[in-house]
Amino acid sequence: MLCALAAIPILIAVAVRVSSAVPAGRGPAFLDRITQNGLFVGVTAMVVSVPLFLPLTVGVVAGDTIAGEAGQGTLRYLLVAPAGRVRLLLIKYAGAALFVVVAPLVVALVGAGIGAALFPVGPVTLLSGDTIGTGEAMVRLLLIAAYLAVSLLGLSAIGLFISTLTDVPVGAMAATVVLSVVAQVLDALPQLEWLHPWLFSHYWLDFGDLLRQPLSWDSFAANAVLQAGYVAVFGALAYGRFITKDVLS
Amino acid sequence: MTRKWLRWLPAVAVPAVIAAGALAGSLPASAGDPLPPKTPEQVLQLIAQHSEPALSGTLEQSSELGLPELPKTGPGTDSSSTAWLELLTGPHTARVYRDGPDHARIQVMDQLAERNAVRNGNDVWFYNSKDNTASHVQLPADAGRAHNSGKDATATPDQLAAMFLAKIDPSTDVTVGADVQVAGRPAYNLVLTPKSDATLVSSIAVAVDGQTGLPLGVEVKARGQADPAFRVAYTSLTLAAPDASVFAFSPPPGATVKEIPVPEHKHGTDSEKGTPPAKDSARKPAVTGSGWDAVVEFPAGTQKPTSDAAAPLQQLTVPVRGGRLLSTALVNVLMLDDGRIFAGSVPVERLQAAAAQK
Numbered sequence: 001m002l003c004a005l006a007a008i009p010i011l012i013a014v015a016v017r018v019s020s021a022v023p024a025g026r027g028p029a030f031l032d033r034i035t036q037n038g039l040f041v042g043v044t045a046m047v048v049s050v051p052l053f054l055p056l057t058v059g060v061v062a063g064d065t066i067a068g069e070a071g072q073g074t075l076r077y078l079l080v081a082p083a084g085r086v087r088l089l090l091i092k093y094a095g096a097a098l099f100v101v102v103a104p105l106v107v108a109l110v111g112a113g114i115g116a117a118l119f120p121v122g123p124v125t126l127l128s129g130d131t132i133g134t135g136e137a138m139v140r141l142l143l144i145a146a147y148l149a150v151s152l153l154g155l156s157a158i159g160l161f162i163s164t165l166t167d168v169p170v171g172a173m174a175a176t177v178v179l180s181v182v183a184q185v186l187d188a189l190p191q192l193e194w195l196h197p198w199l200f201s202h203y204w205l206d207f208g209d210l211l212r213q214p215l216s217w218d219s220f221a222a223n224a225v226l227q228a229g230y231v232a233v234f235g236a237l238a239y240g241r242f243i244t245k246d247v248l249s
Numbered sequence: 250m251t252r253k254w255l256r257w258l259p260a261v262a263v264p265a266v267i268a269a270g271a272l273a274g275s276l277p278a279s280a281g282d283p284l285p286p287k288t289p290e291q292v293l294q295l296i297a298q299h300s301e302p303a304l305s306g307t308l309e310q311s312s313e314l315g316l317p318e319l320p321k322t323g324p325g326t327d328s329s330s331t332a333w334l335e336l337l338t339g340p341h342t343a344r345v346y347r348d349g350p351d352h353a354r355i356q357v358m359d360q361l362a363e364r365n366a367v368r369n370g371n372d373v374w375f376y377n378s379k380d381n382t383a384s385h386v387q388l389p390a391d392a393g394r395a396h397n398s399g400k401d402a403t404a405t406p407d408q409l410a411a412m413f414l415a416k417i418d419p420s421t422d423v424t425v426g427a428d429v430q431v432a433g434r435p436a437y438n439l440v441l442t443p444k445s446d447a448t449l450v451s452s453i454a455v456a457v458d459g460q461t462g463l464p465l466g467v468e469v470k471a472r473g474q475a476d477p478a479f480r481v482a483y484t485s486l487t488l489a490a491p492d493a494s495v496f497a498f499s500p501p502p503g504a505t506v507k508e509i510p511v512p513e514h515k516h517g518t519d520s521e522k523g524t525p526p527a528k529d530s531a532r533k534p535a536v537t538g539s540g541w542d543a544v545v546e547f548p549a550g551t552q553k554p555t556s557d558a559a560a561p562l563q564q565l566t567v568p569v570r571g572g573r574l575l576s577t578a579l580v581n582v583l584m585l586d587d588g589r590i591f592a593g594s595v596p597v598e599r600l601q602a603a604a605a606q607k
Contacts, residue, residue, distance in 0.1 A: 029361040032381070036503045047361065125501035127363040128356060129376035129383065190339075208361040214495065216344070216358070218307075232263045240260035244253050 001057045002106050008053060009045035009111030013038075017118050029208075037122055038115025039134070042141050043211075045111040046104060046148060050204050054103060055180035058152045061099045062159025063173030065092040066242065070167040075247055089160075089242050093235070096156040104148035108141050130213040140210055147207040151223055154200040154230030155180055161238040164245065200230050284435050284459040289423040292437045292457055296414065299407075299462030303348040305495075306432065306486035308405065311340040313476045314577040316565060345405055346491040354495055355405075367498040374498045383500035384507040406481055410455045410464035413441060420444050420540030431456045431465040432483040443541035448472075449579055449594045450541055456482065471578035478578040537603050544593040544603045569597065571604065 016034045028047050033040040066089070069075040078088055115121070124137035132140070159176035166172050183201040186192055196202050203223035209216040287295070316338045336357075346354040351371070357364040365376040373386040404412075417423060426438035436456040443450055449471055456466040466482025500506045537544045566573040572585035574597055583591040583600040591600045 033503075123502070125381075125503070127361070127378040129363075129365050129374075129378065129498060129501055129504070131501050205360055208363075209358070212356070212358070212363060214492075229267050233260075233267065236259035236263040240257040243256045 001060065002103065005049065005053060005057060005103055006106050006110040008049050009041050009107060010114050012045055012048065013041045013111070013114040013118050016041075033125070034115065035119060037124055038117070038119035039112050039121060039124055039137050039141065041115030041119070042108040042111030043144065045107050046144060046207070047205070049107055050148065050151075051184060052181075054107075054148065054152060055155055055201075056177050057103055058096075058100055058156050059159055059176035059180065060173045062096045062156040063163050063171075063176045064169050065096055065160050066163040067166050067169040067172040068163075070247070071169045079247055085243055086239065089164075089238060093157070093160050093238075096160060097153060100152045100156050101149040103152075104145040105142075108145040112138065112141060126213045127208060127211045128213040132213070140215075143210045144207045147210060147220055147223065148204075150220075150227055151204050151207075154227040154234075157231040157234040157238070158200070161234040161241065164238050164241040197226075200226065202226070284428050284437060287425060287437060289425050289439065292425055292439050293414070293417075293423070295437070295462035296410065296439075296455075296457055296464060297462075299458075301347070301350060302461060302463060302488050303490035304463075304486060304488050305346045305491040306344070306483045308343045308345055308481060309340065309484045310336075310343070310479075310481040311477075312337055312479050313474065314338070314478055314579060316577055346495045348490045348493075348496070352496045354498075365498070367496060369496040369498060372498075374500070376498070376500070376504070380505075381501070381503065382505045382507065384509050385500070386509045386511060388511060404481070406456075406467050406483065407464040409467045409481065410457075413453050413455065413467065417441065418540060426454065428459070429456050429466075431458075432486040434465065434486065435459045436465050445540060445542045447595055447599060448541035449581070449596065461488065469579060474578055537606075542593065542595050542599070544591055544595060544600060546603065547590040547592070548588075570601065574600075 012031075013034070016031070028044055030040045030044045030047065034044060066075070069078060079085060121134060123131040123133055124140075125131050155176065158179060159172065162175045162179075163169070163172040180201060183199045184204075187196055187199050187202055203219055203226065206219040206223065209219040314337060342358045344354075344356040344358065346352075352369060354365065354367045359379075362377075362379045364378070365374070367374045367376070371388040373388060374383060375385075376383045420443060422442040422444055424440050424442070426440045429436050429438045436458050439455045439457055441453040441455070443452075451470040451472045451474075453470070454468045455464050456468075457463070458465050465486065466480070468477045468482070469479040471478040534548075535546045537546065566575045566584065568574075569583070572583055575582040575584070576597065580592060580594050581597050581600055583597065583604060585591070585604060589604065591604050593600060593603075
């Protein structure tokens with residue numbers, strides 16, 4: 001799955017390389033900057049993968065956690081060991097969280113690497129019009145990856161909870177991915193403005209704040225608080241469900 | 250059985266704690282030290298004597314004018330004729346930095362994009378990250394502070410407050426409401442209420458910082474609408490000189506740079522939203538009535554919508570008897586078929602009556 005994610009920046013870089021120049025302001029954000037600076041491949045790839053590809057892979061991993069074991073009939077054997085259900089749940093979530101951290105990092109680093117290989121690398125122009133050196137640009141790139149990792153923690157907690165509800169892993173995966181799409185659709189409807197700050201996908205695309213000068217931490221903090229809330233709520237729900245569940249398979 | 254239900258306790262407790270936290274957070278913060286009571290005159294004096302402090306802060310602007318929210322993507326969103334319309338619909342966040350009259354920077358923060366207006370001495374730069382274009386204005390050495398704000402930027406509360414306070418005349422009731430908290434600072438709430446019933450404006454509230462007299466927020470309420478029709482206020486504010494590097498701007502490599510000649514007239518900031526200066530006295534807009542319910546008439550031929558402004562205008566206006574009407578919560582504009590335009594913050598019937606008189 002990480003390979004599939006790594007293919008996104010490679011596809012973007014190759015497509016931009018073999019095609020003619022992209023006019024400014026067309027296509028996904030930052031696409032027109034790639035020919036001037038290869039580091040933008042990583043940023044563009046993250047913009048492209050946030051709405052669907054990252055939630056898709058996170059949904060698959062998080063939905064598989066408990067339901068996958070139940071589906072294979074191995075959950076019983078795991079619980080026979082004296083480790084306890086809480087510990088199993090925590091370790092399963094830690095595994096999903098690790099994937100959430102690694103996935104955006106892969107997109108960013110593969111993007112920066114392929115961009116550096118195919119395009120010139122130099123000082124990076126920020127959204128504010130200021131330019132920063134390559135080293136600081138790499139720091140910002142890693143910050144964006146960290147931002148996305150935090151952003152997806154809430155979704156992986158939802159996936160973990162859904163995974164405890166069913167013995168069919170595909171169902172849990174699909175439900176998690178569908179929820180992420182539904183949240184983004186709701187976020188796009190201006191009539192539901194009161195609901196927007198409560199949607200886990202609300203701040204997903206606000207990582208542009210990390211590309212401003214002076215750097216704005218507002219959305220990072222708001223996002224972290226929101227995701228912590230989702231992790232707490234769905235972690236507690238998953239605990240309640242998994243502890244009381246009759247494990248038959 | 251009870252044991253089983255106890256296991257679900259965290260799942261109930263966590264949302265309850267979050268809900269309680271959210272409720273507590275949404276309650277208005279109690280004012281720490283109440284400000285000494287002041288009469289409206291004293292508050293006006295406080296505003297008048299406020300110096301322009303060095304500051305950095307975040308502004309939030311929202312409008313409920315009854316205009317449809319424009320799509321943020323798609324054809325036509327980049328053209329400058331719709332950019333100001335976009336600022337009037339939907340919410341916006343901007344960061345403001347200021348140090349003295351000739352160092353200022355406003356950053357309008359869009360999602361994955363930003364619009365900048367920077368003034369450093371006599372150099373003024375506008376930068377739009379969406380299409381990577383920069384424009385530069387070299388001000389003459391004796392330029393006043395009128396060029397302070399960018400044509401593309403949102404107005405800061407003190408600019409707006411100055412505009413509204415200049416309009417105070419006998420047709421306005423000026424009162425001081427209960428103290429408010431803006432950006433964590435206690436502020437006087439100066440309320441301007443039109444005496445006339447015929448205007449769409451219900452009241453204008455200006456939050457004035459109790460310490461410095463700096464206007465911190467402006468809220469315009471329209472008749473028959475609970476939410477403010479227009480609101481701009483600081484959400485955070487630091488009264489200290491920002492780092493000098495904030496004002497240093499040079500166009501990034503690869504950007505399209507455009508040199509703009511200095512506009513002839515000094516009050517350049519007004520011409521963008523308001524009335525274009527009339528060429529000769531015969532075509533001057535005529536004002537009927539005075540105060541809040543005044544109706545302004547532009548004779549035929551003074552306002553010609555350009556072709557790219559025509560399309561959004563066509564969408565925003567509705568046909569009425571004798572022409573088309575642009576209706577918002579605060580202002581109605583009646584564009585007659587014969588080219589005359591009537592505008593005012595009054596109900597449409599009044600505009601039609603004014604049009605029929607002529």
